[in-house]
Amino acid sequence: MDDNEGNEGMDEVGWEVDSDDESSAVAELIGRQIKFWREAAGLRVVQFGELMGYGENLIHKVERGARIPRPEFLDRADEVLNAGGHLKGLKPDAEKVRYPKKVRDLAKLEAQALELCMYNSSVIHGLLQTEEYAEAAIRNRQPPFPDDEVERRVASRMSRQAIVDNTSGLPVFSFVQCESTLRRANGGRLVMRKQLEHLLEVGQLRNVTIQVLPLDREENAGLGGSFRLFKLKNGTACGHLEVQLLSRVISDPRELQILDMRYGMIRTQALTPQDSRAFIEEVRGET
DSSP states (O other): OOSSOOOOOBOSSEEEOOSSHHHHHHHHHHHHHHHHHHHHTTOOHHHHHHHHTOOHHHHHHHHTTSEEEOHHHHHHHHHHTTOTTTTGGGHHHHHHTSSOHHHHHHHHHHHHEEEEEEEESSSOOGGGOOHHHHHHHHHTOSSOOOHHHHHHHHHHHHHHGGGTSOTTOOSEEEEEEEHHHHHSOTTOHHHHHHHHHHHHHHTTSTTEEEEEEOTTOSOOTTTTOOEEEEEETTSOEEEEEEETTEEEEEOOHHHHHHHHHHHHHHHHHSOOHHHHHHHHHHHHHHO
16 A cells, blocks of 8 residues: 555445455455344344444445445344354454455565565655554545545554564565655654654664665665565565556566666665664654
């Protein structure tokens, strides 16, 4: 997912189903199971809705696979329908397709990587964002998202961060942040101060390197914008570019070679990790 945006919305029952085959199949499976247990309990949709505390229309949406139910919905349905844990057991399946396909695809790439290299020139990278910073970045989007959609996007971004603080030490992360991302007051002074403190904290992890590319550098190989490189466990690699409404995975060897060369130049033009830490501390002191 882009560090500024995500996909789709949710209501009080659950999340809208993305238009990909995996999401649709899981949502339909869950809906059929709920319908099976409702009918086995001898309840009409309106009766089930009353017991659940939801309207008939929303129950219909879940049963036909137009909504992926929230965990609390499945817990309550299991209790109301005496399903013996069968509906509760569907929560992991619902969780897998809770987030947009673009998010799931990026998370899969991250999970397959031995090394991730990321340059950002507009915002702090999503894997490094605090929840407050992420919410502010998402709320900056125009046209604006509804509050419930903002909630979903923030949750999806936070869920991806589990891969960073990994006791195995893998994957290895290399982040280069343009100085502008440290000084752009996304969310206001207090949000930015907490975000800078978070960078200092994450930068101490043994599998994470954070560097800063200062604005006063005469040479900057990152003027073409933000990008990511994934060096995968199977020995292959891929890249990812995202700008405005466009998202693209790079697999062509020639294009990957250019991105790899460009990232190497960016790292040499940036401050060392030690000097970057001192730089972030200085900016935090000014915030």
